[in-house]
Amino acid sequence: MQDAWAVAPDSVPLGTREVQIWRVTLARPQSEVARLKGCLAPDEETRTARFRFAEHRRRYIVSRGVLRAVLGRALSLPATEIRFQYGAEGKPALAAEHQSDVQFNVAHSHELALIALGRGPALGVDLEYRRELDDAERIARRFFSTRELTALMLAPAAERNATFFRIWTRKEAFIKATGKGLTQPLAAFSVMAEDGLALAHVEVEGTVTCWRLIDLFPHSHYGAALVVWTDGPEIAINSYQY
Numbered sequence: 583m584q585d586a587w588a589v590a591p592d593s594v595p596l597g598t599r600e601v602q603i604w605r606v607t608l609a610r611p612q613s614e615v616a617r618l619k620g621c622l623a624p625d626e627e628t629r630t631a632r633f634r635f636a637e638h639r640r641r642y643i644v645s646r647g648v649l650r651a652v653l654g655r656a657l658s659l660p661a662t663e664i665r666f667q668y669g670a671e672g673k674p675a676l677a678a679e680h681q682s683d684v685q686f687n688v689a690h691s692h693e694l695a696l697i698a699l700g701r702g703p704a705l706g707v708d709l710e711y712r713r714e715l716d717d718a719e720r721i722a723r724r725f726f727s728t729r730e731l732t733a734l735m736l737a738p739a740a741e742r743n744a745t746f747f748r749i750w751t752r753k754e755a756f757i758k759a760t761g762k763g764l765t766q767p768l769a770a771f772s773v774m775a776e777d778g779l780a781l782a783h784v785e786v787e788g789t790v791t792c793w794r795l796i797d798l799f800p801h802s803h804y805g806a807a808l809v810v811w812t813d814g815p816e817i818a819i820n821s822y823q824y
């Protein structure tokens with residue numbers, strides 16, 4: 583494993599038993615934002631124009647533009663040549679015309695984005711800016727499994743916020759890995775044991791699955807997690823700063 587969040591060299595081949603996590607700072611010089619905007623497809627430009635606030639437009643442009651750049655490197659194609667297709671619940675994937683086994687998923691929150699890239703197995707990533715929430719317990723009672731709620735309530739007060747976001751990002755990463763989004767009942771699966779120990783695999787209705795859970799540490803103010811399907815040898819996780 584290379585140094586955490588090292589700036590990547592020009593060429594970073596994507597191995598078969600590897601997941602690359604690209605950390606993207608969304609605050610960029612105007613000239614770079616303009617260059618990335620130039621890589622977007624017409625439907626992405628339409629989406630950009632729908633954001634009311636300039637900062638939301640910028641964050642979307644940078645996140646989508648860098649995703650195109652990273653996928654372009656992996657496929658040896660210009661960023662403008664990347665084509666996407668979308669699952670029933672909106673999960674983006676490489677269009678079939680690329681005939682590629684490269685899988686990816688993106689998360690963005692506040693001024694940071696993460697792009698997870700692998701070959702073959704499905705994966706999902708989530709990232710949340712850790713803000714103070716007044717209604718964390720209400721959200722947990724509604725969306726967390728009984729085991730997760732117990733883990734949250736037993737966490738010392740000083741660690742409760744971090745525990746909440748740890749469970750939240752792990753759960754989101756799972757529903758993003760399956761691509762089913764909120765059509766998947768959130769309380770029916772667990773990412774944490776009652777005693778607050780992090781589970782290594784998602785458990786669905788008490789059954790351990792092949793969905794592996796990995797916490798990520800992109801920044802002290804953000805919680806993040808990766809979920810990847812693993813039914814073979816260990817997968818290497820390599821993190822890069824874009």
Ligand SMILES: CC(C)(COP(=O)(O)OP(=O)(O)OC[C@H]1O[C@@H](n2cnc3c(N)ncnc32)[C@H](O)[C@@H]1OP(=O)(O)O)[C@@H](O)C(=O)NCCC(=O)NCCS
Nearest residue numbers: 671672673674688689690708725750753758761762763764
């Ligand atoms: C997509 C979803 C799964 C996550 O959205 P989110 O947390 O707002 O946003 P994230 O930054 O994590 O992810 C957004 C990216 O995920 C990808 N995405 C969109 N739909 C997706 C899906 N069904 N599955 C996986 N990835 C998806 C896209 O790349 C998107 O990026 P884009 O907006 O630049 O196109 C959405 O269904 C959602 O709203 N989740 C519910 C939030 C919630 O209440 N969670 C409770 C947890 S306890």
